Amino acid sequence: MTNKTKFFANIINEIDIKAERVLAELNVSQEEKSKVNSSRNLFISTLKQIKLENKTDSGLNMFCYFIPNEMKEHMSEISMETKCYFKFDNKLGKLVLFNQFIKPEVFDDVCDVINENVKLNDRDFHSFQDYAKCVVMVKILDEKFKESTPIIDMSDLTQNSLTTLNISSHKFNDILSEDFEFLPYFINFFSNFKNLIDLEFRESKIEILTSNCFLGLSNLRILSISNARLKHFDKDAFVDLKNLKKLSLPHNFLCEIKSEMLNGLENLEELNLSENELRKINFKGMKNLKNLDLSNNKWKINVDSNCFENCSQIRILCLQNSLIGTLPPNVFNDSKYLSYLNLKGNTLDNFDFLIHLNYLEFLNISCKTNFSYKLLNDIIFKSLKYLVIETERVGVFGENLNNLQALEINGVSNFEGGSLKNLKSLEFLALNIQNDSIIEQLDETFFIGLNNLKYLAIKTWSFGHSSIEKFRNKENLFLSLFVKSSENLKSQTFYDDDDVSYSLVTEIKTIESEIFFVEKILHVSKDVRDEIFKFKTFNPRMDKILDDFVFLNR
Structure with missing residues (x-):
């Protein structure tokens, strides 16, 4: 038996077993039994047709997977973890068509999430990519389930889209550029992930962002990595994020920010680096930056005179409780239109830097120093x-x-x-x-x-x-x-x-x-x-x- 024949035979066998189990249940009505048989015949005929269309034994052009309906009557149909809603339109299940091979163990996890038998973070995935695949499939299937059709076709990428992707896991130490390479085969990218605008990682073990790790996410507007273990990101980590407006990296372990580390973020308007361990900072050249939060830093920040060079658009600056002892007199020469400045709780030894800030609307200099x-x-x-x-x-x-x-x-x-x-x-x-x-x-x-x-x-x-x-x-x-x-x-x-x-x-x-x-x-x-x-x-x-x-x- 060829691999192709074996693949389809296993799916058909799985469908038959599930159908017979349902038909053997005493509380199943005649109408439901008829619907189960109808769905089974549709699934099997579709599988046979796809098998014929895959002309060579060297590989498959289309892959089929079966999601059995194992949802209990008393179970909620809302997955609180993924914020997705799943409702089967029959007691048999759904047939899903892909143009890519999915590891059986990964698809089993998808089935368990849909049937509410498992939470994603309770499973041990082999890699971050496997975990991300599972999250993406669940999100796409959430939309497809609303169509109330027994067969879900995910092979047509023009019909698959995501606008928000929230990945929350504490089991992975880093993100690699290849971890998102699978996305163009799942989503309507047209060579990039053009629909994704908001990406969030919470309570993860991410320590390093490598170069080009967000390649393909060129329309991303908001990126958040919070309460993680992030210590460093390479200078080209954010390349291709030319449309990013808001970057939030609070509650991490970042020690230094150099201007070259922010390459690719020329349109960034809001940056949150609060609750880190920063010692050195430089935002030179961030010409569109408007809101910067460096509050509640755990170490003394050294601020050089060129720290905000060419940051002419900055309006909001939060530096409270960041152990700052000195700000150079000319540090805000290029940021004279600053509107909000909070320096509460620092140990500043002078306030000469205020001379250039004639357009302030709010000023907090409640500092531990002689006023x-x-x-x-x-x-x-x-x-x-x-x-x-x-x-x-x-x-x-x-x-x-x-x-x-x-x-x-x-x-x-x-x-x-x-x-x-x-x-x-x-x-x-x-x-x-x-x-x-x-x-x-x-x-x-x-x-x-x-x-x-x-x-x-x-x-x-x-x-x-x-x-x-x-x-x-x-x-x-x-x-x-x-x-x-x-x-x-x-x-x-x-x-x-x-x-x-x-x-x-x-x-x-x-x-x-x-x-x-x-x-x-x-x-x-x-x-x-x-x-x-x-x-x-x-x-x-x-x-x-x-x-x-x-x-x-x-």
Whole structure:
């Protein structure tokens, strides 16, 4: 018996066995039995016809595989792992036609996923390519099952397409360029995988991306490899990703980013490298990059003066909690249109680099260092609307900040009279004081010049039994800062447990909440607003009084 004859004989035998098993079941109706026999005859006649069309014994031009219906009645028809929906239209199963040979063990895994007898990540695949084949076949078959036909023809590539491919596995250490070579034989590529726009790997063991490993994915828009073991990628790893807009590599072990490692990403707009172990970085020449996240880095990052050379489009830069000690004065010479800069939690020894950033809308320099009012007041901030600083002494803010709408000051221990007199546009003020006794220093001289306040919050994490009384004694002062005729004026003092710390808060407002202010009142661009919502913690208990709050209303 030739290999071709044996191949078809085995499929026919499998179909016959399954059909006889179904027909022998007591609860199968006559109509269902007729349907099973009809499907069996159709399958076998199709197999015989395909066998005739394969004219030589040297090889097969068409391959057939049988998916038996083993789905139990009580089982859900939704695969939560693959987010696919499978429903058989008969009790026998489906016949699938391919133009490529599929390893029997790989197709067995596909059948088990469809019948919900196994999860993909529970199986030990021989290679990443076998695993990826299984994922792709399941996704394509998910669409084909919706057609409710007993025979699924996957040999016509023009009818096969994918727009999203999510590969999540923790069993493979690296991705090789040949791992995706099978794709043109499954999908309508027309020489490349032109339909795929979003590719995601989560919780994998990927350590290295080799050169050309994404070759053929030229229309990919989003690529994400998160919570993996990624340590390095070759300089040509992203070649052919000329249309990639967003690259996310958070929660990995990357130590260095060189500009040549980003070859092929000339149109990249958003890059997320947060939660890595970066020591050296350089993004020179990334002329279309708009959003860069380097936050929460585990090692001290060394930033050279040419780090952002020719990055003229960058608007959002997140550097918080990245152990940065120094930023060169000219580091942002080519990025003067930066709109959002977050430097919270670093140990910066100077702020000279701010001189070139006249178009900032949001600035967080709540750093573990000595804050310089002189430098801040010497910079022309044309567009700054939201400022966050950390300082023990609140000094006088200059007239250069007269467009500022929101101010947060952390770590306060004393106040200077007239500190806010030049902030004519200030509508939002949040003071985080070191302990409850500091609130007693506050008097009307500190608030001179504030005429448009809509939201005031004073918070401390260090308080005692008399703290509520201390806050209550200042309530009339706080209320006097707001328009008396406002019907929406609310005052409340409460203990706040945000699951991280326990604090005492006094809040006076004429608006619904902090969130309302940022969303409806703050005059910033959409990108900046989205970033504020992304990184700022809005405690829901600040927006709704709960039963366990101790509070007073005016």
